Structure formats: C-alpha cells, structure tokens
Amino acid sequence: MPEVSMTVNGKPAKGQIEGRTLLVEFIRDNLGLTGTHVGCDTSQCGACVVHVDGRAVKACTIFAAEAEGAEVKTIEGMAEPDGTMHPIQAAFQDHHGLQCGFCTPGMVMSAAALLAENPTPTEAEIRDYLEGNICRCTGYHNIVKAIMAASGQDVSRVAAE
Amino acid sequence: MPKDGGIGASSKRREDVRFLTGTGNYTDDINLRGQAYVHFLRSDVAHGRLEKVDTTDAEGMPGVIRVFTGADFEGVGGIPCGWQVTDRFGEVMQEPAHPVLAQGKVRHVGDPIAAVVAETREQARDAAEAIVLDIEELPAVVDMKAALEDGATKVHDDLTSNLCYDWGFVEENKAAVDEAFGKAAHVTSLELVNNRLIANPMEPRVAVGDYNRASDESTLYTTSQNPHVIRLLMGAFVLGIPEHKLRVVAPDVGGGFGSKIYHYAEEAFCTFAARALNRPVKWTSTRSEAFMSDAHGRDHVTKIELALDADNNFTALRTDTHANMGAYLSTFAPCVPTWLHGTLMAGNYKTPLIYVNVKAVFTNTVPVDAYRGAGRPEATYQLERVIDKAARELGVDPIALRRQNFITEFPYATPVAVEYDTGDYHATMDKLEEIADIKGFAARRTESEKRGKLRGLGVNCYIEACGIAPSNLVGQLGARAGLYESATVRVNATGGLTVMTGSHSHGQGHETTFAQVIAEMIGIDADQVDIVHGDTARVPMGMGTYGSRSLAVGGSAMVRATEKIINKARKIAAHLMEASEGDIELKDGQFTVAGTDKSVAWGDVTLAAYVPHNYPLEDIEPGLEETAFYDPANFTYPAGAYACEVEVDPETGRVTIERFAAADDFGNVVNPMIVEGQVHGGLAQGIGQALLEGCAYDENGQLLTGSYMDYAMPRADDVPFYHVDHSCQTPCTHNPLGVKGCGEAGAIGSPPAVVNAVVDALRTGGSNITHIDMPLSPSRVWQAMQG
Numbered sequence: 001m002p003e004v005s006m007t008v009n010g011k012p013a014k015g016q017i018e019g020r021t022l023l024v025e026f027i028r029d030n031l032g033l034t035g036t037h038v039g040c041d042t043s044q045c046g047a048c049v050v051h052v053d054g055r056a057v058k059a060c061t062i063f064a065a066e067a068e069g070a071e072v073k074t075i076e077g078m079a080e081p082d083g084t085m086h087p088i089q090a091a092f093q094d095h096h097g098l099q100c101g102f103c104t105p106g107m108v109m110s111a112a113a114l115l116a117e118n119p120t121p122t123e124a125e126i127r128d129y130l131e132g133n134i135c136r137c138t139g140y141h142n143i144v145k146a147i148m149a150a151s152g153q154d155v156s157r158v159a160a161e
Numbered sequence: 162m163p164k165d166g167g168i169g170a171s172s173k174r175r176e177d178v179r180f181l182t183g184t185g186n187y188t189d190d191i192n193l194r195g196q197a198y199v200h201f202l203r204s205d206v207a208h209g210r211l212e213k214v215d216t217t218d219a220e221g222m223p224g225v226i227r228v229f230t231g232a233d234f235e236g237v238g239g240i241p242c243g244w245q246v247t248d249r250f251g252e253v254m255q256e257p258a259h260p261v262l263a264q265g266k267v268r269h270v271g272d273p274i275a276a277v278v279a280e281t282r283e284q285a286r287d288a289a290e291a292i293v294l295d296i297e298e299l300p301a302v303v304d305m306k307a308a309l310e311d312g313a314t315k316v317h318d319d320l321t322s323n324l325c326y327d328w329g330f331v332e333e334n335k336a337a338v339d340e341a342f343g344k345a346a347h348v349t350s351l352e353l354v355n356n357r358l359i360a361n362p363m364e365p366r367v368a369v370g371d372y373n374r375a376s377d378e379s380t381l382y383t384t385s386q387n388p389h390v391i392r393l394l395m396g397a398f399v400l401g402i403p404e405h406k407l408r409v410v411a412p413d414v415g416g417g418f419g420s421k422i423y424h425y426a427e428e429a430f431c432t433f434a435a436r437a438l439n440r441p442v443k444w445t446s447t448r449s450e451a452f453m454s455d456a457h458g459r460d461h462v463t464k465i466e467l468a469l470d471a472d473n474n475f476t477a478l479r480t481d482t483h484a485n486m487g488a489y490l491s492t493f494a495p496c497v498p499t500w501l502h503g504t505l506m507a508g509n510y511k512t513p514l515i516y517v518n519v520k521a522v523f524t525n526t527v528p529v530d531a532y533r534g535a536g537r538p539e540a541t542y543q544l545e546r547v548i549d550k551a552a553r554e555l556g557v558d559p560i561a562l563r564r565q566n567f568i569t570e571f572p573y574a575t576p577v578a579v580e581y582d583t584g585d586y587h588a589t590m591d592k593l594e595e596i597a598d599i600k601g602f603a604a605r606r607t608e609s610e611k612r613g614k615l616r617g618l619g620v621n622c623y624i625e626a627c628g629i630a631p632s633n634l635v636g637q638l639g640a641r642a643g644l645y646e647s648a649t650v651r652v653n654a655t656g657g658l659t660v661m662t663g664s665h666s667h668g669q670g671h672e673t674t675f676a677q678v679i680a681e682m683i684g685i686d687a688d689q690v691d692i693v694h695g696d697t698a699r700v701p702m703g704m705g706t707y708g709s710r711s712l713a714v715g716g717s718a719m720v721r722a723t724e725k726i727i728n729k730a731r732k733i734a735a736h737l738m739e740a741s742e743g744d745i746e747l748k749d750g751q752f753t754v755a756g757t758d759k760s761v762a763w764g765d766v767t768l769a770a771y772v773p774h775n776y777p778l779e780d781i782e783p784g785l786e787e788t789a790f791y792d793p794a795n796f797t798y799p800a801g802a803y804a805c806e807v808e809v810d811p812e813t814g815r816v817t818i819e820r821f822a823a824a825d826d827f828g829n830v831v832n833p834m835i836v837e838g839q840v841h842g843g844l845a846q847g848i849g850q851a852l853l854e855g856c857a858y859d860e861n862g863q864l865l866t867g868s869y870m871d872y873a874m875p876r877a878d879d880v881p882f883y884h885v886d887h888s889c890q891t892p893c894t895h896n897p898l899g900v901k902g903c904g905e906a907g908a909i910g911s912p913p914a915v916v917n918a919v920v921d922a923l924r925t926g927g928s929n930i931t932h933i934d935m936p937l938s939p940s941r942v943w944q945a946m947q948g
Binding site: 018020033034035037038040041047074079085092094098099101103104105108123124126127128133134136140141142143144145158 | 176177178283362413414415447448667668669670834835837838841842844868870875876880
C-alpha cells in the first residue's frame with residue numbers, strides 16, 4: 001500500500017493507505033482524530049470540513065493521497081495548546097450555536113474560512129456561505145448569530161427583530 | 162448561590178467544550194481491539210421473492226470472515242413492535258414478522274438480505290458485491306388506498322390484507338358526530354397530505370457489538386435515544402440474552418428526532434455476530450443507507466371536516482386518515498397515528514364532538530414511525546388548516562375565529578379522552594400578536610407588493626401532549642412497556658454528586674440543565690453535579706428520551722431522588738447539630754437550625770455519611786445514594802401560537818420566509834437559552850416540511866429521494882432569524898418542576914403557519930386557491946397559481 005505524509009495541526013503525519021482512502025478516513029482512522037465527522041456520502045453535509053493549505057475543504061471529497069505534503073488543520077487544531085478555545089469556538093458556546101455537536105466541527109471550520117476571507121460578513125453572507133454545511137438541530141439561528149458575534153458584530157438585537 | 166447554576170439561568174452548556182474541540186465520543190469514534198466490519202447487502206427492489214442468495218464467491222474474497230443470511234437467524238426472534246393497537250371492532254392489529262435479515266421475501270428497497278463481516282470496511286463492501294442474488298420481483302404496493310383494494314398484492318403473504326388496523330376514536334361518539342354534521346350551519350372540509358419525511362439527524366446510525374467470552378457478556382454501543390429500551394427489546398425478544406448479560410451504551414449521539422428510538426436490525430446483527438465470531442463487529446451507516454433504513458416519519462392522507470353553528474362555534478369534527486406503516490411495524494409505529502394523533506384532535510378548541518378514523522396500511526416502503534412531534538404535527542396541521550379555510554369561507558378573521566372557540570377553563574376534559582391540566586391560549590395569542598407585529602403586516606404587504614412580491618400572513622395555534630406517560634394508562638392503550646423514568650443520585654463523600662438518569666441527551670443539553678436543577682435544590686454550584694446517561698451499566702433503568710419527556714419525567718425522577726437525599730442529609734445534619742430534624746433548613750448548601758446560628762455545610766454532612774463516626778447509626782444507614790422512579794400522573798400540554806410571513810415570487814412560485822414568530826407556553830423553564838434553541842430547531846424542521854422536504858417513491862417502490870442531492874434539507878439560507886417567546890407560563894400542575902417540555906413544539910406548530918401564509922399570499926394575488934400540499938416547492942406553488 002502506498003504511503004502518504006502531510007502536516008496535520010502542525011505535526012508531521014504519515015500512514016499506509018489504499019488508493020481509494022479518502023482524506024477524512026485517513027484523518028479519522030489512521031490518525032485517530034475523530035473530531036472530523038462523516039455525515040453523508042455525497043459531499044453535501046459539510047460535517048467533514050477541514051482546512052487544506054488554508055482553504056476549507058470537505059475531507060470526503062479528496063483522496064488522502066491528494067493531500068500529500070499539505071498543511072491540514074482539523075477541529076482539534078483550533079484551540080490554543082493550553083486549551084483556550086478559538087474565538088469562533090467560544091462564540092458557538094456563548095450563543096448556543098450547537099446542540100448535538102455532530103455538524104459543529106465542520107461549521108466551525110467553515111466559519112473560520114469565511115472570516116478569514118470576509119472579516120465582518122452580513123447575515124445574508126453568512127447564510128450563503130454555509131450553504132454546504134447542514135445542521136439539523138439549531139435551525140441555524142444561533143450558528144449565524146455566533147459567527148456574527150465572533151466577527152465582532154453586536155448581536156444583542158438579533159432575536160428581537 | 163450563583164444564579165448561573167440554578168433554575169431559570171441561561172447557563173452555558175458544559176457539553177459544548179468537548180463538541181467544539183473535537184473530543185466528543187460518538188459511536189463511530191469507538192474502535193475496539195480486533196474489530197471486524199460488517200456491510201449489509203440490501204434489496205434494490207421494493208418487493209420480491211428471494212429465490213437464491215449465493216454467498217460462495219463472497220466467502221472466498223480477501224479478508225472475509227463470514228457471510229450471514231436470513232437462514233442464520235431462523236432460530237432467532239424478529240424485531241419486535243412495542244405497541245399493540247386494538248381496532249374499532251375490538252380486534253388486535255395485524256402484526257407481521259420482521260426478521261433481522263430477510264427470509265423468503267424482501268419488502269422494501271433497503272431491506273437487508275445478507276451481511277458480510279470482514280477485516281476491513283472496504284473488504285466487506287467489496288465482498289458484498291460478489292453475492293449472487295436471484296430475486297423474483299413482485300408488484301410493489303406503494304399507494305395506501307390502492308394497497309387496500311380487493312386483490313391488491315399483499316406485502317405479507319400470511320396476513321389477510323395490507324390493513325394493519327382500522328381504528329375509530331371515539332367509536333361511541335361516531336353517531337353523535339354524524340348527527341351534529343347534519344345540523345351544522347356550515348361545514349368546511351379539506352383533503353390533505355402530511356408529507357412523508359426522513360428524520361436525518363446529522364450523525365448516521367452506528368452499532369458496535371462486543372462479546373466477552375469469559376463473562377458471557379455482550380455489549381452493544383449504539384446511536385440510541387433509549388439504551389435500556391434497546392437492551393430489553395433486543396435481549397428479551399430478539400437474541401434471548403438476559404439483561405444482566407447485556408450492556409447497551411449510547412454515548413454522544415448526534416441528534417435523533419425520533420429516528421434513534423427504535424430497535425433496528427443492525428443492532429441485533431452486530432450483537433449476534435460478535436457472539437458468533439467472538440470478536441467485535443462494527444457497522445457504520447452511510448447516509449445513503451440511512452435514507453433507506455432509518456424509520457421515516459408522517460405520511461398521512463387525510464380528509465377533515467369541521468362543523469360550525471350559525472354563530473361560528475365549532476360543533477363537531479370528523480377526520481378520515483390513511484397512515485403509512487411501511488413494510489414492517491417499527492417499534493412505536495402503531496401508536497403514532499392513533500394515540501399520539503387522535504387524542505390531540507381537539508387542539509386548543511372546545512369542539513364538543515370529535516370522531517377520528519385511521520386506517521394503518523402496509524406498503525413496500527421503509528417502516529414509518531415517530532418523527533419529531535409524532536402524530537401531533539399531523540393533528541395540528543389538519544386542524545389548523547381546516548380552521549383557516551373555514552375562516553375564509555365564512556369571511557371572518559382567522560385569529561378571531563380561533564379565539565372565539567378557545568378552551569378557557571382548566572382542567573378541561575376533551576371529547577378525545579385527555580384532560581388538559583392548564584393553559585392560557587388567549588395569553589399566547591396576545592403575545593404572538595405583539596411579537597409578530599400583526600398590526601404592522603398590512604404595511605409590510607404593501608411594501609412587498611411594491612417590489613412585485615405577494616406577501617401572506619399565516620397564524621395558527623397548537624397543543625401537544627408531552628411527557629409520555631402514565632404507565633397504567635398507556636398499558637390500557639396497548640403499550641408493551643411502562644413509561645416512567647428513573648434516576649439515581651449518588652452523593653460522594655466530598656460532596657460532589659453523580660446523577661444517573663434514564664433520560665438520554667442527544668443534543669438537548671441535559672448535562673447542563675439537569676445539573677442546574679439539582680444545584681438549585683441543594684444550593685451548591687452546578688459544577689459539583691455530574692450527569693451520567695446513556696449506559697445501562699451505569700444507569701440502573703431508563704425509558705429514554707422522546708416525546709419531550711426528559712425534564713417532565715426524567716427530571717421529575719431526579720427531583721424525587723434528590724428530595725430523598727435531602728431528607729436523609731437533614732437527619733444527619735440534625736444529629737451533627739444535636740437538633741430536631743424538623744428544625745433543619747437547607748439553604749445555599751448550608752444546613753441550619755431554625756432560629757439559631759448553628760450550621761453545618763453540605764460537605765460536612767456528606768462526609769459524615771461516609772465516615773460515620775458521629776452518626777445516628779441506630780436510625781439510618783451510612784452512605785448517601787437514592788433512587789427514584791417517577792411515573793407521571795398525566796401528560797403535559799405545552800401550547801402556543803405561531804405566525805409566519807412569506808413572500809411569494811409570482812414569476813417563479815418561490816416562497817421565502819420573511820418573518821417567523823412563536824409564542825409558546827412551556828410552563829416553567831430551567832434554561833431559557835436551551836429552550837429557545839429547541840424551538841429554533843423545531844421551527845427549521847417544520848419549515849423544512851412545509852417548503853422543502855418530501856420523501857418520494859415511484860410506483861415501483863424505488864426511493865427517489867435517497868440522498869441530500871434529492872431530499873431537500875433546510876439550509877442556513879432557507880430560514881430567517883426567528884422571534885421566539887416563552888414568557889407565557891402556566892406551570893404543569895402535576896410534576897414537581899411545573900415543566901411541560903419544549904422539544905417538539907417548533908416542528909408541530911410551524912407547518913400550518915407556513916401553508917396558511919402561502920395560501921393567504923396567493924389569494925391576495927387574486928387566486929382562489931384554498932390548499933396546496935406540502936412541500937410548497939416553487940413548481941407546486943407556480944402550478945397552483947396557474948390553475
């Protein structure tokens with residue numbers, strides 16, 4: 001079986017894989033980083049979003065071999081080494097942007113990618129950007145609110161429109 | 162005591178940290194040493210006779226450990242049904258066998274035929290393709306009414322027909338209802354479909370079976386809302402494993418919405434195969450498998466008629482419903498269109514005479530069972546749609562017509578067998594009119610019209626029955642289980658508490674809210690309270706989480722157990738302070754003697770319980786651990802009023818939700834932030850049902866909506882910010898917390914609001930349309946506008 005190597009959350013990672021092994025399978029099964037989830041098999045749900053060389057990628061849409069040499073960041077790499085959560089993670093907790101938690105890693109990684117390219121997105125821009133991330137629990141209200149808050153916007157009037 | 166630890170505080174959720182940092186422990190994250198993988202070969206035809214299942218080639222494929230077929234399960238029980246409905250003639254329902262792997266016939270696309278266990282997931286999948294099937298395809302039964310025609314192909318050859326039951330409720334009222342219709346000044350009737358849905362929690366189902374030969378114990382890790390129920394059903398009825406040799410663990414579970422209540426064949430298979438092979442066996446559902454193996458929801462076809470007198474008072478209600486059961490009876494399927502639907506047909510109104518007829522039908526489709534709301538959304542939708550239609554026919558304001566017929570005195574015994582303990586429907590409607598700014602609608606409509614859009618307003622009420630339920634009552638109604646809940650509160654020597662609850666959290670936040678309740682009762686910090694759930698080896702007993710019952714029933718059990726703890730701790734405190742037990746007060750974690758300055762801290766008392774040197778050993782045992790079982794006296798009845806404003810693009814038929822307001826009465830509220838989140842999620846699912854979601858089969862029983870590319874899940878840009886309010890609170894009168902439950906309300910109350918709004922918008926545009934069936938896709942709306 002071929003070997004693949006990449007950097008995951010700042011650490012070198014390598015493993016034996018089949019040609020058909022998806023990046024998400026490599027992350028979950030080979031590396032044991034089970035924070036990245038698999039919610040569908042048609043690249044629709046976004047639970048598996050990670051960053052590959054700084055871009056948000058659905059880890060079920062690329063083979064592990066395609067990430068050879070890449071810099072990969074997963075949800076496990078978002079908090080500070082001392083455990084302090086990333087501001088987006090903290091905003092999700094502060095604003096109840098998650099319930100069952102299954103879509104959450106993908107939501108956080110997508111939100112981080114959005115804010116990297118658009119630091120203060122409007123509500124409409126956030127909703128549009130999250131087109132590829134499905135959540136069944138929250139009705140999106142508090143996810144959108146959390147992302148707005150993480151971007152420094154005042155969300156105190158959101159529920160009282 | 163800090164308010165962020167107690168009842169009424171929007172405490173942040175403690176479970177969030179693990180979910181946000183990728184350290185949750187979902188079932189698919191569990192990998193056992195020596196684990197093998199199973200892949201199920203599923204039927205790709207809806208109905209057929211299995212002539213041959215040849216596994217020879219597959220058994221020789223790389224990594225294959227064993228291939229199982231239906232023949233391996235001939236000595237094993239089938240998947241049981243947990244509810245037996247008795248029909249209007251006094252006969253029990255027809256109840257077909259449901260084998261773990263198909264035997265003789267396949268009955269829906271997705272029915273498992275064979276199971277390949279191999280060293281890797283890929284090897285199992287590859288080998289399944291080498292199984293040779295010979296299936297004689299039979300005509301598929303898909304349409305419910307066609308299924309009941311004489312000569313229709315039977316889904317189950319050994320049943321007399323495809324009719325599961327013909328249920329009448331209240332049968333004794335039928336003649337009086339018919340008579341009332343004969344005298345009515347006005348009758349409004351409506352035929353509608355409550356569209357079939359697929360629950361789609363984001364975590365697909367997973368099962369990992371394990372077996373310990375040394376102790377002869379089996380363990381099943383599974384994505385379940387009720388692990389103890391699975392232990393009982395699978396142990397007693399399928400595999401014949403006694404409870405003391407069977408452990409079921411449901412760790413972090415990624416949403417359920419009903420679909421993870423039921424005992425599924427894959428759970429039994431993995432447990433069975435782990436014993437047979439003496440090694441762990443894991444199955445992880447793909448989303449494609451989930452679409453054709455998770456129980457579906459809704460799927461009712463209904464005719465409803467409402468009779469009114471000359472003063473617009475509701476005088477009678479009559480409904481005729483066909484309810485799809487699918488190919489087999491899922492765990493609670495028979496009770497959904499009957500006891501969870503017929504008993505709610507009074508809604509918020511004092512209609513004196515009601516008759517409900519439900520014919521449950523077998524078809525060659527995936528089994529249908531409870532999905533968020535379960536029976537109550539079906540009742541609410543038809544009732545609130547027919548009232549809206551009546552208001553239009555009579556030319557009266559739909560809110561005024563509702564108000565005129567509201568139940569206003571409580572307790573109120575409905576003509577459909579339930580008694581509402583408390584409520585205030587005018588209050589929630591008042592609140593709705595305020596937060597939805599109903600008065601401002603006309604101006605908003607004018608503004609929309611300037612942009613070429615049709616704007617509509619839809620308002621409706623709902624009531625639901627939660628906190629299922631008094632065990633003796635549901636036993637009479639056909640439940641094959643009790644529906645109490647249990648809790649064990651273990652106080653540790655140093656004062657911390659481990660609370661084991663039979664409720665299960667799969668997104669609801671019990672670890673936070675349940676701790677808030679106990680912290681308030683004792684007056685300690687919530688951080689001192691740990692909530693344990695989801696493991697039959699740690700939690701003594703449990704009936705699980707569904708029907709918005711966790712806080713109302715599970716929370717009540719926990720309160721009762723904590724009261725026992727406090728009573729015993731008070732005795733210990735009295736001894737320590739040499740005072741009379743009757744004078745001991747507990748506040749802010751301190752026991753005091755009334756009228757004195759004597760006090761001992763909670764931690765001193767708990768330490769004394771486990772280091773009983775100075776202790777009333779002659780009166781009470783050492784230790785501080787109590788269990789309570791709570792069996793509710795009645796259901797709870799959350800109710801509310803919802804308003805939706807839509808814009809319809811007359812060029813395309815596209816509907817957008819512009820505003821949505823929900824005024825709910827949930828009784829007392831423990832954590833407002835979590836309650837609001839529950840409503841938000843329910844609203845999105847209800848809006849999804851109304852506008853987007855619909856499970857479709859073709860006439861051959863092929864599932865057309867088998868992935869997220871075909872089944873339209875609500876996305877972030879399909880929904881607005883919601884305006885929710887729960888300040889109207891009439892506490893439940895019969896549980897210790899006064900809570901009613903909030904998990905399903907949003908999904909129950911929202912579909913009629915959306916459809917009422919779209920009909921309103923189209924009529925503004927000059928259409929005389931009275932109804933469009935959900936989902937209100939652009940093509941359906943556009944076609945209706947042309948018609």
